[in-house]
Amino acid sequence: MVAPAAPQPDRLLASPQPDSPATPLRESGRTGLSLGLDAGLGSSLDAGLNVAHAVEPHQGQAPELEQASELEQASEQAPELDLPELDLIVVGSGITGLMTAYEAARSGYRVAVLSKSPDPRTSSPGTVFEAATWDGFINRFITLAEGHPYVTLPPETAVTHGEVSADFQRSIAAGGILAQPYEQWDAATQGFLRQRQATDQQPSDNLQLLQTYLDENRASLAQWYALLDQALQDCPQLLPQLALQTRGIDRLYTNPSAYALAQHMQQQQGILKAAYPDLATAIATGTDPALAAYGRALTATSPPVTDGATERPQGMLTQYGLAFDVQVLGQRWLLPQLEQLGVRLQCGPEHRVTAILRDGQGQVQGLRTRTGQLHRARHYILHPGAYAEAALLAGTPAQHRLAGVKGLWLRLKRADRLLQTRHPPRPCKIHGPKAPLQYQGVTYPGQVTDLNVMAKPTGGTQTTVDEGKPPWDGGWDLIIGSGYVFQGFFPGPQPDSSEAATLARSEALALGAIVQVLNRVYGLDLTLEAVLAGTDPRIDRPSAGCLRSWSPDDRELRDLLPTSSGGALIIHGGGNTGSTTKAPFISQVALQFLQTIDLGTVPIDRWANTYEALRHQRRCSPTSLNPRAWATLEQRLTDRAGLNHPTGTHNQTG
Numbered sequence: 001m002v003a004p005a006a007p008q009p010d011r012l013l014a015s016p017q018p019d020s021p022a023t024p025l026r027e028s029g030r031t032g033l034s035l036g037l038d039a040g041l042g043s044s045l046d047a048g049l050n051v052a053h054a055v056e057p058h059q060g061q062a063p064e065l066e067q068a069s070e071l072e073q074a075s076e077q078a079p080e081l082d083l084p085e086l087d088l089i090v091v092g093s094g095i096t097g098l099m100t101a102y103e104a105a106r107s108g109y110r111v112a113v114l115s116k117s118p119d120p121r122t123s124s125p126g127t128v129f130e131a132a133t134w135d136g137f138i139n140r141f142i143t144l145a146e147g148h149p150y151v152t153l154p155p156e157t158a159v160t161h162g163e164v165s166a167d168f169q170r171s172i173a174a175g176g177i178l179a180q181p182y183e184q185w186d187a188a189t190q191g192f193l194r195q196r197q198a199t200d201q202q203p204s205d206n207l208q209l210l211q212t213y214l215d216e217n218r219a220s221l222a223q224w225y226a227l228l229d230q231a232l233q234d235c236p237q238l239l240p241q242l243a244l245q246t247r248g249i250d251r252l253y254t255n256p257s258a259y260a261l262a263q264h265m266q267q268q269q270g271i272l273k274a275a276y277p278d279l280a281t282a283i284a285t286g287t288d289p290a291l292a293a294y295g296r297a298l299t300a301t302s303p304p305v306t307d308g309a310t311e312r313p314q315g316m317l318t319q320y321g322l323a324f325d326v327q328v329l330g331q332r333w334l335l336p337q338l339e340q341l342g343v344r345l346q347c348g349p350e351h352r353v354t355a356i357l358r359d360g361q362g363q364v365q366g367l368r369t370r371t372g373q374l375h376r377a378r379h380y381i382l383h384p385g386a387y388a389e390a391a392l393l394a395g396t397p398a399q400h401r402l403a404g405v406k407g408l409w410l411r412l413k414r415a416d417r418l419l420q421t422r423h424p425p426r427p428c429k430i431h432g433p434k435a436p437l438q439y440q441g442v443t444y445p446g447q448v449t450d451l452n453v454m455a456k457p458t459g460g461t462q463t464t465v466d467e468g469k470p471p472w473d474g475g476w477d478l479i480i481g482s483g484y485v486f487q488g489f490f491p492g493p494q495p496d497s498s499e500a501a502t503l504a505r506s507e508a509l510a511l512g513a514i515v516q517v518l519n520r521v522y523g524l525d526l527t528l529e530a531v532l533a534g535t536d537p538r539i540d541r542p543s544a545g546c547l548r549s550w551s552p553d554d555r556e557l558r559d560l561l562p563t564s565s566g567g568a569l570i571i572h573g574g575g576n577t578g579s580t581t582k583a584p585f586i587s588q589v590a591l592q593f594l595q596t597i598d599l600g601t602v603p604i605d606r607w608a609n610t611y612e613a614l615r616h617q618r619r620c621s622p623t624s625l626n627p628r629a630w631a632t633l634e635q636r637l638t639d640r641a642g643l644n645h646p647t648g649t650h651n652q653t654g
Helices: 062-077 095-106 187-199 203-234 236-242 256-268 279-285 289-294 326-340 500-522 528-533 576-598 604-618 627-641
Strands: 030-034 050-054 088-091 111-115 139-142 249-253 272-276 315-319 322-325 344-347 353-358 364-369 379-382 403-412 428-432 437-439 442-444 449-457 476-488 546-550 557-562 568-573
Touching: 088 095, 095 111, 095 326, 095 576, 139 203, 139 449, 139 576, 203 236, 203 322, 203 326, 203 576, 203 604, 203 627, 236 322, 236 326, 249 256, 256 272, 256 315, 272 627, 279 289, 279 315, 289 500, 322 326, 326 344, 379 576, 403 500, 437 500, 449 500, 476 500, 500 528, 546 576, 557 604, 568 576, 576 604
Parallel strands: 050 557, 088 111, 088 379, 111 344, 249 428, 379 568
Antiparallel strands: 030 050, 139 322, 249 315, 272 315, 353 364, 403 476, 403 546, 428 449, 437 442, 449 476, 557 568
């Protein structure tokens, strides 16, 4: 055995231990034990972190032994890949998986990526990737609250929809988010939903969980400013297609009370950049051209939807944050960077990981892929998202703890013409109340509406002031992402099943809620029927949608299993709507944990505490990143990108 080298300030090379050929492989013999955390961390909210301990096989496990025998035969028939010894295998090529591989390779680890998704750089249009990064559409927001717990919160923090917990108990047709009624789900999925309801009982725990999300998102947002700066240094030609927007994220409210509560909270969190309590007046004065896109809706009069809320935009808050095309970033920077760093990218259906292999002591020996090949390393990090097959996670603490909620996308074409302004709006999150929805002659209660809207140059290329042209001179589209359709465990209910009509109606209602909000906010006359039929030339569906992973208690998975090479296997997931925001944070915590394990000083029964302590250390409080610090980060990246044009530079907090 070769001892791992001592860590250097910015580099650590972990040497994997050789596997013992005499040790049989099997796929069972693992139990999960939830460990408590040190009181000093104040982390009752992180009790979902699990370390799986090896156990000896006991009597009555004949099916497992038969499975082991079959696996041994398969391992004899399928040759092992002729790969150099690896320090780390990352499973999954979504943004978090790629970021994990990037951080590890930069630190000297020898890394391979296994992914059932084909390489997006060589894939044809319409390819199904089974990955949220690639099956979803392009727009990703990086904000303080992009990922947050979908639990019941008190009024001072519940600035969007206040019935989220109940929404996980009823179908979309009944005003919730389930693709089909609760009683139609299988026992495992009903158990997942019951656990969500059971854990949403303590307001103090929910508030603590929310603050943890905010502190981790805050740290990750700061890392994103640095990462995008590095990406533009590495690849200056990235900018024209990246649709990078650095001047903050707007949040639009139709309810004055919600606006006031949100303003107070954002001020407390040190993230507020500008406030427009009366949007109509702000547009009329013309001091911020980025607000002009909302002027059309303000000329109409509409009856209230609910008490205290009208159909028209009321107030706008601008907070520090970023938006960009995640697919361009992945294809044109991250994937080429991984290749330059020597990472083995093995992408495609033949590289689908089907089993975690364990020896007689229950330690992880390797991963088996669809073709029967065995892949071994010292460490493994799994980022399956919502697309993990049940067989892969069976027998691990992650079993039945990652469900999928489908997100949907629309594209409003040449929105500059429709909204009669050449100035694109800043990326905007639109919060509004539920509103009754008509579909096929029936009135439904409506669904949660929390839209991410981002402008994208119509021609796909963004100009800068250095080119001597007005920004976005060729016009722009609006990319809209939203939709909450709970699909359960992968692959979820199938369209060709007996529930096909129910599923089609659920997705139509989710799209209808998006269309309804677009009409209210932008003064349009879109119809759901035309969107579904594809007959309105103004709007289309650029993506079939993607699944985002949810855990039953909104606490991200970080399950830890020992390997036979003295390393660790980490299963991560459940980041709900904030996986892209959190990707740098998650990847750096995981890397630091593996580096700590490589020092050989942490016993397995201390892994959970060690991992959580590392995570705790990386969080950032509002006092550590105040508005002045955010303004500096924003200006630095804006300068790097050459985006110092007048649009969106107005900064007021009154």
